Amino acid sequence: MRRLTPTVSEPVAVLRKAGVRAQERALQALSTPSLMTLAGLSSAHLALALAPHARRIWVAAGPGNNGGDGLQAACHLHQWGMRVQVSLMGSPEQLPTDARAAWQNALRAGVPIHSSLPHAWLQEMTDQDLCIDALLGIGSDRPPSDVMQDWIEQMNQCAAPILALDVPTGLDADSGQILGGSPTRRHVVHADTTLTLLAAKPGLFMGHGRDVCGNIWLDTLTRAGPANSLVPPADAWLNTAKPNTKKTHASHKGSHGDVAIVGGEPMALHGMGMTGAAVLAAQAALHGGAGRVILSLLGAPAENTLAAPDLMQRPFHRLDLTQLTVVAGCGGGQAIATVLGDILLHSARLVLDADGLNAVAANPDWQALLRSRSETPDQRATVITPHPLEAARLLGSTAQEVQQDRLQAAQALSAQLQCTVILKGSGSVIASPGEPTRINTSGNGRLAIGGTGDVLAGLTGSRLAQGQSAHEAACTAAWQHGNAADHWPSNDALTASRLAERLH
Ligand SMILES: NC(=O)C1=CN([C@@H]2O[C@H](COP(=O)(O)OP(=O)(O)OC[C@H]3O[C@@H](n4cnc5c(N)ncnc54)[C@H](OP(=O)(O)O)[C@@H]3O)[C@@H](O)[C@H]2O)[C@@H](O)CC1
Ligand SMILES: [K+]
Incomplete structure (x- = not known):
């Protein structure tokens, strides 16, 4: 059993429910004692570690095998001298085979099992006690x-x-x-800790999972079978390891790549001032370690005074795209359309964000150009960084459909455009053709503010310019971006411009 944190260094496989079922079938035959016995013991160990001084442990057990895990755990905790009470939903006779055996064990051991809520206990329980959700x-x-x-609400x-x-x-x-649509305290258990069994599941690390799971622990239950025996192929891997971004001592500014940020439509063009987005991306590229960063603001004749002195500024027609890592689209507005064809055709490495993505979604010729970048002899690296709505526009679906299966959406988009995709949102998904899909584990809700996407795009460009492959650059940047937010002091405002300066 181990806790899954963003800093876990060994790879952690993620399986959807279908894969977990296949894994369960394969291990079940090999495992003595039964998987449920192992699951129950593991659950009891963690319960005891979490609440060693508990005077009451309430187990809410459901009508299936999850309930069986809870009954088995209750049995151990009772035998270890803890005061346990089980509320079992549904008829014990209708429990599946393993769960019924767990119920019989618990009965034999003398665990109190009721069919209703323990109202008196629920009033008396304190933060030293523990509820176990096995519904x-x-x-x-x-x-x-x-x-x-009703039971979920009472537990919460x-x-x-x-x-x-x-x-x-x-x-x-x-x-x-x-499953009930909204994350209310009636529809979903808001856990402090989740012990996930057999394999990590994608939903724990994406969408509302990040808010309702608490600390996540994993027990693969492989003690009785061959170690690390994952039968079905992983659907994805957790993006956890801290990247190695150390620079060699014997280097100069030319050793760390040149990034050009193309975007930032000025107010004068279409009445929307968006130069700040491009400046943020440029700052992130700079602080991410790129050797030189050039800011190329669209339709802006004069030098931009918002930009730091570390940045060079150049008009688009003076950029040698064939030598550059281009980050395009941040605050690009409508003006990005005037240069996008050239960028897709010529830039050596490319990160496409925001308005650049919307422009591509509306133009099948540009989609074909983007795809063809992977077919050039030098296989020009391309990373796109859509949020769910931008991904939906590119896929011809809806943001809701994207959110229903973020793994599939990112993989489909990556296959469709033959490039690396960072599907942003709670649990960013990184998918590339021929590479294992990753779910990023760093980051938190404080990143849900304007400008952080521009920072991610600039940082990804920086990593590409420094020689990482598209997939590595995307994985490293997503992790670093989230990690900076995870280490942000709680009493200090997180803004995109400050984030761009504190990427570490
Ligand atoms: N087999 C093993 O050895 C191992 C299994 N393991 C454990 O088993 C879990 C999977 O068990 P499971 O397949 O029995 O499913 P589970 O989540 O308990 O629910 C099914 C029951 O709930 C009912 N139900 C469904 N939806 C409902 C709803 N909305 N509201 C109310 N009721 C609802 C459903 O009824 P039905 O849909 O049939 O009407 C059925 O009775 C897995 O997550 C892991 O914890 C691990 O220990 C490894 C070893
Ligand atoms: K549960």
Whole structure:
């Protein structure tokens, strides 16, 4: 069992529900004792570690095998001298085989098992006690029943912390969406800790998963089978490891690549002043370690005074695109359309963001140009950084459909445009043709402000310019960007311009 944090250095595979089921079938045959016995023991160990002084442990057990995990855990905790009470939803006779065996074990051991909520306990429990959510795991694809919603609400209102087994009840393990539609305290368990079993699931790290799982632990239950035996191929991998971005001592500014930021439509052109977006991307490229950063503001004849003195400024027609890593689109407005064909055709390495993506979505010829970059003899690296709505425009779908399956959306877009995709949002997904898809684990809600996307684009350009492949650059930049936010002092305002200066 191990805790999954953004700094875990070994690769962690992510499986959708279908893959977890396949893994379960493969291991079940090999595993003695049964997987549920292992899952229950592991859950009990973690419960004890989380609440060693608990005077009450309440287990809410559902009608399937997730409930069986809870019953098995209750049995161990009771045998170890803890005061445990189980509320079992549904009839014990209708439990699946393993869960029924767990129920019988618990009964034999003398665990109190009721069919209703422990109202008196719920009033008395303190933050030293513990609730265990074993209502639903990966076996649900619909909103919890009304009675279950009552139980969820009571658990969320209780003063004791919550340990969710496998998945917080009400969360879809594949998408990170809430089965009941909205993340209210009635529709989904808001856990302090989630112990996920067999494999990490994508929904824990994406969408609402990041808000309702708390600290995530993983037990692969492979003790009885061959170690690390993952039967189905992973659907994705967690993007966790701290990147090595150390520069060699014997280097000069030309060793670390040249980035040109093309964007920042001025107010005078179409009444929308967006130069700030391009300046943010440029600052991020600079602080990300690029050797030289050139700011090329669209339709702006004069030098921009917002820009730091470290930045060079040049009009677009003076850029030698064939030698540059170009970051295009940040605040590009409509003006980006006047230069996008040249950028797609000639830039050596390219990061396309925001208005650049919207322009490509509206023009099939530019989509073909973008795709053809991977077919050039030098296979020009391209990274696109859409948020869900921009991805939906490119895919011809809706933002809601993208959010329903972020892994699939990122992979489909990457295949469609033959480039690396960073699908932004809670749990950014990085997909590239022929590379393992990653789900980024760093970052938090403080990044949900204007300008942070420009910072990510600039940082990705910086990593590309310094020699990383498109996939590596995207993975490293996404992680670094989130990591900076994770280490931001809580009493200090996080703004995009300050973020651009504190990328580490
Ligand atoms: N097998 C093993 O050895 C191992 C299994 N493991 C554990 O098993 C979990 C998967 O178990 P599972 O497949 O039984 O699914 P689970 O999540 O318990 O729910 C199914 C039950 O809930 C019911 N139900 C569904 N939706 C509902 C709703 N909205 N509201 C109310 N009820 C609803 C559904 O009823 P039905 O849909 O049939 O009417 C059915 O009775 C997995 O997450 C892990 O914890 C691990 O320990 C590894 C070893
Ligand atoms: K659960």
